Amino acid sequence: MKLRELHIPEGGFEQLKIILEDWIPKEASIVVAIGDSYVYLAQSTQHNHLKLREKVLPDSIAARVLKTRRKTDKVIDQSIFDVPYYVVGYPLTIDDLEAALVIVLPSIFFNENQPYKFLTGRQNEDWSPVPTDQISHIESLQKRTWFYALNEQYKTNITLKELERRLPEQFIRIHRSYILNIYYIQKIKKDLASNFVVLLKNGVELPISQTYLSHLRSVLEF
The missing domain is CATH 2.40.50.1020 (LytTr DNA-binding domain)
Structure with missing residues (x-):
């Protein structure tokens, strides 16, 4: 599903990004999935060398959020960029369609000894x-x-x-x-x-x- 098919102004996702930037680490990336596809990516400098998959894999956090319509706690997921990262998934509704917002956290969150930020x-x-x-x-x-x-x-x-x-x-x-x-x-x-x-x-x-x-x-x- 392409972004233009959602009837959402391009700035709509950018407004979401601006709001989230006040709450999440600047090193985190923001991904939105609808149906079986990823439709938006705000990539941090920590992840800008990685390529986002086009399709949502069945065992991904995005797929789990889309199926359950529930927030998914931090888990390691390698289905977004082909390498494992800690992610948090949230259910959204966009243009009357069920969507998944996924926050991809920086590598520092792999270390369980690091304090919560x-x-x-x-x-x-x-x-x-x-x-x-x-x-x-x-x-x-x-x-x-x-x-x-x-x-x-x-x-x-x-x-x-x-x-x-x-x-x-x-x-x-x-x-x-x-x-x-x-x-x-x-x-x-x-x-x-x-x-x-x-x-x-x-x-x-x-x-x-x-x-x-x-x-x-x-x-x-x-």
């Missing part, structure tokens, strides 16, 4: 990649993980245990249910029962458990 969060049926420096804290509640950024709440499938291991060093565990970004701390105080609590700059108050208090004291030197 962003988390992809869900709100209703929408997914948003959120830079970690915008995240104030993360919560485990009712067997689900939620993170908070710019006064918005997002759900993620990543556990607190994995997040504790992979988040940048400014994130610290303070409770079995909470991880916080120390840059968002306004002050640490004691409540009426003489338990330590942390007040964030956005007004949120979180408990500090005895299990994590000594480590927090060591990091913040108080």
Whole structure:
């Protein structure tokens, strides 16, 4: 399926690219698939030596998104450029046609020891990649993980245990249910029962458990 058959102005995809560039790494490439074909590519400098396949292969992330109409978490896929890359797929509707948006991440994401630069969060049926420096804290509640950024709440499938291991060093565990970004701390105080609590700059108050208090004291030197 050719781009001209979609009745979408060429600038429509470029507007999508401009919006996404505020949320994804500049080294990432953006691919859109409709039906059995890729119809758009915004190629980063990291991938500009690679050639995009014309057809969507049945075992690709794009094919999975088109079939399930669900976001597909980061996986290694070599069906787009013939070499393996980490990708994230999202369902879209374009010109009343079901489409798949695929973000091809840079090579650095192969290294599992690298800290997360962003988390992809869900709100209703929408997914948003959120830079970690915008995240104030993360919560485990009712067997689900939620993170908070710019006064918005997002759900993620990543556990607190994995997040504790992979988040940048400014994130610290303070409770079995909470991880916080120390840059968002306004002050640490004691409540009426003489338990330590942390007040964030956005007004949120979180408990500090005895299990994590000594480590927090060591990091913040108080």
